[in-house]
Amino acid sequence: MLLQEKISLYKDLIKNNLPSFALNNLDVFSGEQSGYRMRAEFGIFHQNTPNYQVLHFTHDPKTKERIFCHGHFDIATPLINSLMLALEKFCSKNYEFSHKLFQIEYLTTTTKQVIISLLFHRKLHEEQDLEKAQQLQEFLLQKNLIPTQEINIILRARKNKIIVGNNFIKEKFIVDNQEVSLYQVENSFSQPNAQINELMLNYVKKHASTKNDILELYCGVGNFTMVLAQIGRKVLATEVNKQAVEFVYKNLALNNIHNVEVGRISAEEFVQAIYKVRPFRRLEHIDLDSFNFDTVFVDPPRSGLDQKSCDMISKYPQIIYVSCNPQTLVENLQYLIEQHNYQIKHLALFDQFPQTSHCESVAILQRN
Numbered sequence: 001m002l003l004q005e006k007i008s009l010y011k012d013l014i015k016n017n018l019p020s021f022a023l024n025n026l027d028v029f030s031g032e033q034s035g036y037r038m039r040a041e042f043g044i045f046h047q048n049t050p051n052y053q054v055l056h057f058t059h060d061p062k063t064k065e066r067i068f069c070h071g072h073f074d075i076a077t078p079l080i081n082s083l084m085l086a087l088e089k090f091c092s093k094n095y096e097f098s099h100k101l102f103q104i105e106y107l108t109t110t111t112k113q114v115i116i117s118l119l120f121h122r123k124l125h126e127e128q129d130l131e132k133a134q135q136l137q138e139f140l141l142q143k144n145l146i147p148t149q150e151i152n153i154i155l156r157a158r159k160n161k162i163i164v165g166n167n168f169i170k171e172k173f174i175v176d177n178q179e180v181s182l183y184q185v186e187n188s189f190s191q192p193n194a195q196i197n198e199l200m201l202n203y204v205k206k207h208a209s210t211k212n213d214i215l216e217l218y219c220g221v222g223n224f225t226m227v228l229a230q231i232g233r234k235v236l237a238t239e240v241n242k243q244a245v246e247f248v249y250k251n252l253a254l255n256n257i258h259n260v261e262v263g264r265i266s267a268e269e270f271v272q273a274i275y276k277v278r279p280f281r282r283l284e285h286i287d288l289d290s291f292n293f294d295t296v297f298v299d300p301p302r303s304g305l306d307q308k309s310c311d312m313i314s315k316y317p318q319i320i321y322v323s324c325n326p327q328t329l330v331e332n333l334q335y336l337i338e339q340h341n342y343q344i345k346h347l348a349l350f351d352q353f354p355q356t357s358h359c360e361s362v363a364i365l366q367r368n
């Protein structure tokens, strides 16, 4: 879908559901139209004749039919594209290793670090498979054609895993002329479009301000947390995924940040915690009463916020809402405006997923 068409549909959605927002105040940000995806996952097809060949495929989002990539996936970074060709070559020459391979996932950074995860429908053999993974790493690093600084390989099967290198890589962003570093970890969420992510981080830094504390729900590995720490006096960052929470701590240390506390708790459980419905052992290290929140930052999955979470966040005068689904964003904003008297101060569409119908939004609301 072209950007103009996307903007027009988005404006219709806002006009029909949030009529109090003046559409000429909508900010729009776009970036590269291809080669933008920093992570991608593919199914693997095994062709047995005339020669054994391993091929990447993806699915048509509408028909769900297989689309063979032939070593090329337009929206993925050039780095992923060069890796795909090399992986097909290596795996096609190693039948014993590859014949039960069913998925490959690539995670890359603008700093040219890579994690390649290979998923198998078979038991992994500690010695042989470790050796093969090391050979694959050597093969990829030898090829000067692949412009990378670091390649990590992970083999995954039911109940076991072999790692050659690390399960994390280091990304860098410039926010308000300052460098922010971020470890991204295999199997936890990371923003797929680095260029647009940097624009979103800068948008939040530019438009959100407070002299008090910030509550963050759905923080992932701390992508926005590193910036919220510069905006608020203190931040309480929360997230449900255990591994992501471990990496929030690592990212705080990496950026030398000391005004953030972290809680492993779901957004729904946090509602119970803040209202003291029941205590949570996972929050024992945090004194919730020591915070003076006036801002809440949320970045939920596509399903958006449930009503209890919407009611809870309306305790605070400023809400920053990052969303990957305009439909649920609009429903939640409508509720917050009508039931809790908020006003949209800033609203931006970020074309995080060019060539698709998806987009990302950032909304900043204040209570009247």
Ligand SMILES: C[S@@+](CC[C@H](N)C(=O)[O-])C[C@H]1O[C@@H](n2cnc3c(N)ncnc32)[C@H](O)[C@@H]1O
Binding pocket: 189, 190, 191, 217, 218, 219, 220, 221, 222, 223, 224, 238, 239, 240, 241, 244, 265, 266, 267, 268, 299, 300, 301, 324
């Ligand atoms: C869209 S991602 C955003 C992550 C982060 N803000 C970022 O920019 O990378 C949503 C995050 O919410 C987490 N999550 C999903 N359901 C959750 C829930 N019910 N409560 C808390 N976190 C949840 C996921 O693990 C994921 O890290």
